[in-house]
Amino acid sequence: MYAQIVKSTGTLKSREDMSPEEAHFQDRIDAGEKIEPKDWMPEGYRKNLIRQIGQHGHSEIVGQLPEGNWITRAPTLERKAILLAKVQDEAGHGLYLYCAAETLGVSRDELTEDLLSGKMKYSSIFNYPTLNWADMGAVGWLVDGAAIMNQVPLQRTSFGPYSRAMIRICKEESFHQRQGYDIMMKMAQGSDAQKRMAQDALNRFWFPSLMMFGPSDKDSVHSAQSMAWKIKINTNDELRQKFVDQTVPQAKYLGLTVPDEGLTWNEEKGGYDFSEPDWTEFFDVLRGNGPCNTDRLDARIKAWEDGAWVRDGLMAHARKKSPKVAAE
Amino acid sequence: MSKEWPLWEVFIRGQHGMSHRHVGSLHAADAEMAIKNARDVYTRRNEGVSIWVVESTNISASAPSDKGPLYEPSNSKVYRHPTFFDIPDDVGAM
Numbered sequence: 513m514y515a516q517i518v519k520s521t522g523t524l525k526s527r528e529d530m531s532p533e534e535a536h537f538q539d540r541i542d543a544g545e546k547i548e549p550k551d552w553m554p555e556g557y558r559k560n561l562i563r564q565i566g567q568h569g570h571s572e573i574v575g576q577l578p579e580g581n582w583i584t585r586a587p588t589l590e591r592k593a594i595l596l597a598k599v600q601d602e603a604g605h606g607l608y609l610y611c612a613a614e615t616l617g618v619s620r621d622e623l624t625e626d627l628l629s630g631k632m633k634y635s636s637i638f639n640y641p642t643l644n645w646a647d648m649g650a651v652g653w654l655v656d657g658a659a660i661m662n663q664v665p666l667q668r669t670s671f672g673p674y675s676r677a678m679i680r681i682c683k684e685e686s687f688h689q690r691q692g693y694d695i696m697m698k699m700a701q702g703s704d705a706q707k708r709m710a711q712d713a714l715n716r717f718w719f720p721s722l723m724m725f726g727p728s729d730k731d732s733v734h735s736a737q738s739m740a741w742k743i744k745i746n747t748n749d750e751l752r753q754k755f756v757d758q759t760v761p762q763a764k765y766l767g768l769t770v771p772d773e774g775l776t777w778n779e780e781k782g783g784y785d786f787s788e789p790d791w792t793e794f795f796d797v798l799r800g801n802g803p804c805n806t807d808r809l810d811a812r813i814k815a816w817e818d819g820a821w822v823r824d825g826l827m828a829h830a831r832k833k834s835p836k837v838a839a840e
Numbered sequence: 841m842s843k844e845w846p847l848w849e850v851f852i853r854g855q856h857g858m859s860h861r862h863v864g865s866l867h868a869a870d871a872e873m874a875i876k877n878a879r880d881v882y883t884r885r886n887e888g889v890s891i892w893v894v895e896s897t898n899i900s901a902s903a904p905s906d907k908g909p910l911y912e913p914s915n916s917k918v919y920r921h922p923t924f925f926d927i928p929d930d931v932g933a934m
Contacts, residue, residue, distance in 0.1 A: 597884075619844060
């Protein structure tokens, strides 16, 4: 759950074109120093990070919806409690990220309003429906698996608050992927009907999961500057390859078939060759035409509007009494 | 006046006698709610036994540009570290 396409401001500058401040800033990044909120930073760095962290945070928040959908219908009380804990984690992850973005001078309300107006994006994956319980397994296994692939390197990102948020998130995220795989194992080892459901979930989520890494490097116009600034660590294609190499054996273990006839082991590169996802579909979903775009945004808008009187009431109450609790 | 809940900084003390440590921030209408939210956001996995919250606007911070004047003077005072002094082995542990 993270940023997929972040429009960057400005193109990659050569050393000679940098102002002394910009050159000093780049030196700090090259030396592996963390940039903190009060440090000088180029305006493009600030803007790109707000977009990227904001998009990442929005993905966590909107990402609660496809799974929240199944909390009341989990097959056992234990699975229900586990799914609830996972969805609660995602709320937490959204909050860590929003707070990191806020250190760059954007307010929480601005971030929320930009999500609700469609100005800011969230990951395309959450615009696909979760039709049955097997989808909870596929989402945890594949979607969280893809998210982890992207988030682990981001722990080393140059912006201190973002890096710290990523470290916390990564610590918590592997529970998510394991709980998904646990569901898949149960279903893949179950009755024929359950096996068919598991295979069907894999069929539907495989290519949308590959899309989570963003467009192919040759079409990814925003990467160079982000990589120089270390707000992006690996290219989209590198991470996608890594994800496929890691996930195919996991599917084999489950006895499921990855829905890609072009999938073959390439001895020479020590990885799998695989088919590209349908990029036309990807851009179409980003533009708002996926199966669930309208539902997802409607749900967020409803939550925001229905909660307005609570937010206002609590604020008015707090202003009236303003208690001070002494530190322990 | 903004209706946005103010930002609070959250400090958590873990179980093993360490100091409270800054873990992040959150929005809340008042201190009581900030503590409750901090419990939910920052201690879901037994991270702490005590929570401090303080409104972010009440924190003053040193400026990054003061780094030199603030911290450089200590660089020249190497005698503040015990390893500065050579004590003969014969003296024993010290």
